Amino acid sequence: MCLSDSHLNILKDLSGPKGWQDDPREMSAYLTEPRGKYQGKTALVLLPDNTQKVADIVRYCAQHKIAIVPQSGNTGLVGGSIPTLAGDQVLISLKRMNRMRHTDPDNQSMTVEAGCILADVQQRARDIDCIFPLSLAAEGSCMIGGNLSTNAGGVNVLHYGNARNLLLGLEVVLPSGExxxxxxxxxxxxxxxxxxxxxxxxxxxxxIITAATLKLSPYPHQKQTAFVAVPDPKSAVELLSIARRVSGGCITAFELVPRRGLEMVTHHMPGCRDPLETAYDWYVLLETTSSLNRDLLDLERVMERILEDALKKDLVLDGVIAKNDSESEALWGLREHLSEAQKHEGGSIKHDISVAISTIPEFLLKAADIVEALIPGARPVPFGHLGDGNLHYNVSQPREMAKSDFLERWEDLNRHIHDLVKDFHGSFSAEHGIGRMKTTDMARYKSSVELGMMRRIKAALDPEDIMNPGVILPAEISQEKA
Ligand SMILES: Cc1cc2nc3c(=O)[nH]c(=O)nc-3n(C[C@H](O)[C@H](O)[C@H](O)COP(=O)(O)OP(=O)(O)OC[C@H]3O[C@@H](n4cnc5c(N)ncnc54)[C@H](O)[C@@H]3O)c2cc1C
Structure with missing residues (x-):
């Protein structure tokens, strides 16, 4: 079904002057996501600049059963912010709702609109000597509304929690328009x-989230970043326990990096070099931070103590501690460029999984066996937030295989790795959400009780199914299982 001209004209009026876009060339940026995996179609992108306009648009859409796709920074990688190719959905971009409404230093909070870019929110918090600790590689373009709608994670979850834990209040336009x-x-x-x-x-x-009151924390002026070689993932897990105990909760990031990934980064990414002279199989990037002054807590001493304790137990083989911010950034570059570097090695099949931290070593062994049995010569590059039990289990193609042949195995490999995750009582989607990409996994891995509850919540709030239909729970799957 196409949207009639009369609907389109009324929606344009409701969104106000400069509040819409219908030129196909201008709309194209809204209709594809970063990896190019999803392409959508729409007759109209709406760009309202206040909550009342969003409410008026949604109420009209509810009355006329017009489906809506909300979009913030469009950096989600699972197709949730892209309309389908049917062309019968309107896209509402929140990007013009970018006012920072209120900052309350004594309450350690700030209220911002959904279209505020995450990096700008971080900076505003910094201006009042606070931190808004949500941090991810897309922070220069993703927006608060999208971050909350995906419960974004990133590199500081270990200490501060997901987006969910950083929220005090919300303003939302409900599917009724209220x-x-x-x-x-x-x-x-x-x-x-x-x-x-x-x-x-x-x-x-x-x-549609239109604004949020966010929780801030005191700015951590002290920071120590270390990049250490460990014998294996089991040693990394034990190092994490030591770091937690010795630092008294100051450990804010704990990231696993495999040798294969480090080689890809140093080989393909300009300016990145191996900080250690000898090659090792596994590395951990760990960071401690604190808002305490150095005379009250010397983080340098804390990091040294963590590494001394780990060395005594042969959990650390070698390592380097950053002496200043630029050295710290260089170490972080080795972690942050992993995905990008993998692109230079041909096709890569991705998984965004979590399991209990203690089971990561066993999971990695079993997953590697599965990969080798399914696609001999494929190269696992598991990396990421070991401190949260969340790994990006990315697999690069065998060197000699055609990229297209390898990528054809995407679903097959996903299925086997996700089945393994299920055996470990883990999650097949730890960070990036479900979108349109993983809805069949929902049917396979979520119980009928869970799907039934989700379907009833959805039906109670959105009886006409106008809000992003087909995302998370396709109707036929939820009904079947409920
Ligand atoms: C390079 C890169 C690195 C990334 N790293 C991480 C990472 O470390 N951790 C992580 O968790 N994610 C990561 N992501 C994924 C992505 O950045 C996050 O999911 C982010 O939170 C999405 O925000 P966005 O503003 O781009 O949302 P969008 O992509 O615009 O939307 C995401 C979803 O939320 C919905 N939505 C958007 N705005 C609203 C709103 N106002 N109200 C209701 N629903 C809304 C959309 O319909 C869609 O379903 C990364 C992405 C990239 C490209």
Whole structure:
């Protein structure tokens, strides 16, 4: 079904002057996602600049059963922010809703609109000597509305939690067009269901987040970054336990890097070099931070103590501690360029999984066996947030194989790795959400009880199924299982 001219004209009016775009060339940026895996079609991109306009648009769409796809920075990698090719959905971009409404240093909070870019929010927090600790490689373009709707993770989850843990209040336009004014800065509020949490990780299927009150923390002026070689992932897990105990909770990042990944980065990414003279199989990038002054807590001493304790147990083989911010950035570059470097090695099949931290070593051994049995010569490059039990289990193609032949095995390999994750009681989607990409995994790995609850929540809030239909829960799957 195409949208009639009359619908389109009314929606344009509701969004106001400069509040829409219907030129196909201008709209194309909204209709493809970063990896180019999803392409969509729409007759209209709406760009409202305030909450009332969003509400008016949604109410009209509800009355006329017009499906809506909300979009913030469009950096989600699972197709959730892209309309289908049917052309019958309107896209609502929040990018013009980018006002920072209020900062409250004593409450350690700030209220911002959904279209604020994450890096700008981080900077505003920094201006008042605070940190908004959500941090991910896409922070220069992803936006708060998208971050909350995907419950984004990133590199500081170990200490500060996911986006969910950084939220105090929300303003949401419901699928009926009603506005929920939930922008409280409260840290304690036990008045029934915690409604804001419903919208976190909902990927735009339950309403449109228009603003949020975010939790800040004191700015950590002290930081220590180390890049160490470990004998194996089991030693990395033990090192994490030592780091947690010795640092008294100051450990904020703990990232696993395999030798194969480091070689890809140093080979393909300009300016990246191996900081150690000898080659080792596995590395950990760990970081401690604190807002305490050095006379109260000397983080340099803490990092040394972590590594001394680990060395005594042969958990660390070698390592380097950054002496300043630029050295720290160089070490982080080795971790952050892993995905990019992999692109230079041909096709890569990706998994975004989590298992209990203690089971990561066993998981990695079993996963490597599965990969080799399925696609001999394929090269696993598992890396990422070991401190959260979350690994990007990426697999690069065998050197001699055609890229297209390898990528044809995507679903097959996903299926086997995700089955293994299930055996470990883990999650097949730890960070990036479900979108349109992983809906069949929902049917395979979520229980009928879980799917039934999700379907009932969706039906209660969005009975006409206008909010991002087909994302997270395709109707036929949820009905079948409920
Ligand atoms: C290079 C790169 C690195 C990344 N690293 C990480 C990482 O470390 N950790 C991580 O968690 N993710 C990561 N991501 C994924 C992505 O950046 C996050 O999911 C991010 O939170 C998405 O924000 P966005 O503003 O781009 O949202 P979008 O992509 O625009 O939207 C994401 C989903 O949320 C919905 N949505 C958007 N805005 C709203 C709103 N206001 N109300 C309701 N629903 C809405 C959309 O419909 C869609 O389903 C990375 C992506 C890239 C490209």
């Amino acid at each position: 506005i929920w004014h939930g922008l409280t800065g409260l840290r304690k509020d036990n008045t029934g269901y915690d409604l804001k949490q419903l919208f976190i990780g909902a990927e735009g299927t339950l309403g």
